[in-house]
Structure formats: structure tokens, C-alpha cells
Amino acid sequence: xxVFVTVGTTRFDALVRAASSPVALSLLAELGHTDLRIxxxxxxxxxxxxxxxxxxxxxxxxxxxxxxxxxxPGLAEEMAGAALVISHAGSGSIMEALALRxxxxxxxxxxxMDNHQAEVAEALAAQGHLYYxxxxxxxxxxxxxxFSKLRPLPPVKGEKFIGLMDETLGFDRAA
Numbered sequence: 001x002x003v004f005v006t007v008g009t010t011r012f013d014a015l016v017r018a019a020s021s022p023v024a025l026s027l028l029a030e031l032g033h034t035d036l037r038i039x040x041x042x043x044x045x046x047x048x049x050x051x052x053x054x055x056x057x058x059x060x061x062x063x064x065x066x067x068x069x070x071x072x073p074g075l076a077e078e079m080a081g082a083a084l085v086i087s088h089a090g091s092g093s094i095m096e097a098l099a100l101r102x103x104x105x106x107x108x109x110x111x112x113m114d115n116h117q118a119e120v121a122e123a124l125a126a127q128g129h130l131y132y133x134x135x136x137x138x139x140x141x142x143x144x145x146x147f148s149k150l151r152p153l154p155p156v157k158g159e160k161f162i163g164l165m166d167e168t169l170g171f172d173r174a175a
Contacts, residue, residue, distance in 0.1 A: 002035035004082035020047035089117035103147035
């Protein structure tokens with residue numbers, strides 16, 4: 001079983017550090033995951049890289065195999081092959097994972113001001129489509145989450161999607 005962690009095009013070192021921490025790695029192995037792939041984007045922290053000075057590779061518990069990369073032209077293949085997706089709160093990444101019907105844990109960047117992404121994650125979590133947390137509560141959330149209880153997001157297109165998001169966030173398009 002594989003886990004895919006993505007920060008999209010953003011820099012979110014706190015998520016990358018949390019997902020590659022010794023406690024997180026041990027928990028993922030304990031939960032039966034065998035592969036962890038982290039897309040770290042434009043961040044400064046590169047996990048599992050001996051050249052980065054603090055490689056996590058030496059502390060990866062067997063049988064977990066870990067790999068990290070910065071960017072790829074698309075992430076659909078990575079998401080499609082994952083048993084679990086852990087994503088930043090970007091709406092594109094969220095919708096891509098939900099469209100693929102992947103169990104999803106969204107990690108909200110609690111350092112951002114006026115964080116509308118957090119509102120999207122909270123609303124979708126309240127509807128039972130995903131779990132969400134902050135980098136500091138990633139391990140605790142992973143430990144307590146029952147991903148089998150998540151509800152698939154109904155397929156949405158164009159105006160219906162915009163209307164769903166407006167409704168979810170409480171926006172009044174008529175105003």
C-alpha cells in the first residue's frame with residue numbers, strides 16, 4: 001500500500017517535515033503502508049536526500065520505502081497509484097484526489113492569513129469526504145482516522161461545481 005504526499009506548486013516545508021518525521025514513518029509502516037512518495041514542490045526541505053544534510057533515509061522503518069521529488073508534469077498517476085493521499089489544501093489537489101475516489105487527508109497551512117483553503121477543507125470534512133489537520137496534528141489525525149468511513153464526492157461539472165463551492169463556503173453569488 002502506498003501513500004502519496006503532495007504540496008502541489010506551493011512551498012509547504014511543514015507538511016513535508018511532518019510526513020517524513022520518524023514518528024510519521026513508523027506509524028505509516030505500522031498501518032501497513034510499504035511505499036511513501038513525497039512531492040515537495042518548491043520547498044527548501046528535501047526528505048530522503050543524503051545531499052540535504054539530515055537525510056531521513058537512515059530512519060525509515062522496514063518495510064517502508066520512501067522517495068521524494070520536486071515536480072512532475074502531472075500528479076494524477078501518483079494519486080491513482082496511492083492507497084492514501086495526503087495533500088496540501090489547494091482546491092485543485094483536493095478535487096483531483098476526490099475525483100479519483102482516493103482516501104484523502106488534507107493538511108492545512110495554519111501559517112497563512114485569510115486561509116480560504118482551510119474553509120474548503122473544513123466544509124468537505126464536515127460532509128464526510130475527507131479528513132483534515134495541520135502539520136502539527138498529522139500523526140494524531142492519521143492514527144485516529146477511519147478512511148473507510150469517507151463518502152465519495154458526487155461527480156460535479158462546471159457551474160454545478162462553482163455552485164457547490166459557493167454553497168459550501170457560504171458565498172452569495174446573487175449579491
